[in-house]
Amino acid sequence: MKAYKTSQGFVIEHQNQYFLSRHHDWDLFINRENLFFELLREIQLLEPVSEYQSLIENGLQPPIQSQEVWASGVTYLRSRDARMEESKNSGGDNFYDRVYDAERPELFFKSAPGRVVGSGQKVRIRRDSKWNVPEPELTLFINSKGQISGYTVGNDMSSRDIEGENPLYLPQAKSYDKSAAIGPCITILDEPISSDTQIKLEIVRFGIPYFTDSVAISRMKRKHTELAEFLFREMSFPSGCFLMTGTGIVPPDDFTLEVDDEIRITIEGIGTLINTVEVK
Ligand code: DO4
Numbered sequence: 120m121k122a123y124k125t126s127q128g129f130v131i132e133h134q135n136q137y138f139l140s141r142h143h144d145w146d147l148f149i150n151r152e153n154l155f156f157e158l159l160r161e162i163q164l165l166e167p168v169s170e171y172q173s174l175i176e177n178g179l180q181p182p183i184q185s186q187e188v189w190a191s192g193v194t195y196l197r198s199r200d201a202r203m204e205e206s207k208n209s210g211g212d213n214f215y216d217r218v219y220d221a222e223r224p225e226l227f228f229k230s231a232p233g234r235v236v237g238s239g240q241k242v243r244i245r246r247d248s249k250w251n252v253p254e255p256e257l258t259l260f261i262n263s264k265g266q267i268s269g270y271t272v273g274n275d276m277s278s279r280d281i282e283g284e285n286p287l288y289l290p291q292a293k294s295y296d297k298s299a300a301i302g303p304c305i306t307i308l309d310e311p312i313s314s315d316t317q318i319k320l321e322i323v324r325f326g327i328p329y330f331t332d333s334v335a336i337s338r339m340k341r342k343h344t345e346l347a348e349f350l351f352r353e354m355s356f357p358s359g360c361f362l363m364t365g366t367g368i369v370p371p372d373d374f375t376l377e378v379d380d381e382i383r384i385t386i387e388g389i390g391t392l393i394n395t396v397e398v399k
């Protein structure tokens with residue numbers, strides 16, 4: 120079951136049928152307990168709509184209203200190794216090594232909802248950075264009770280030169296206008312997402328695939344429930360929140376994003392998040 124936020128309303132997709140919800144408040148719509156069964160009950164009272172494609176294609180919005188976006192770091196070996204390499208001159212490398220093995224995960228604030236973009240919108244690279252990458256991340260929707268009730272595709276845009284210069288610069292490397300993308304929808308399942316699920320990153324430059332890689336979420340060191348539990352330990356989220364679960368794909372060190380690059384992140388069972396890069 121998928122839920123799309125569009126300019127015409129909230130579209131629920133189930134078994135190739137599309138329904139327009141009667142709800143008008145996304146916070147209330149997605150923050151219901153037992154969301155899968157709530158949506159199932161809701162669509163039984165609705166007629167399928169046929170013009171869904173234009174609703175989704177023309178008026179798609181990021182699937183967020185007042186939720187904060189948080190992120191986890193160094194949850195895959197590939198991320199640990201890349202961070203250790205980029206920060207070795209600053210002496211920051213062993214922080215990444217230690218957090219990979221520590222009981223407490225790295226969790227950081229990624230974005231207020233107003234800085235988030237959805238599929239089809241532009242992401243940004245910072246004007247004061249020369250080394251930028253997308254981070255393709257399975258992103259959890261966690262309701263206000265701390266239960267993982269949905270999944271979306273996330274892009275944790277990152278400035279590697281800023282983060283590598285000093286680990287204390289992490290908030291500047293990670294949080295700026297349009298540095299977080301989520302979408303195209305929230306997938307709501309009646310069981311946890313399969314660990315075989317693949318995340319695929321494609322970067323298209325001048326219309327040609329320039330970089331492609333994929334990773335299975337089973338390669339992640341931590342459990343989704345573990346990350347959610349740490350995040351909710353001392354913080355409440357009245358309408359739930361999003362939590363990016365870390366990247367398992369890092370392009371080679373000589374790669375940096377350029378203006379007009381198209382970033383396509385596909386997660387099986389959810390969809391493809393597509394963003395083009397701008398710098399202004
Ligand atoms: O510690 C730096 C950020 C790590 C991160 O964003 C990731 O592993 O995805």
Ligand code: MG
Binds near residue numbers: 190191192254275366
């Ligand atoms: Mg990340």
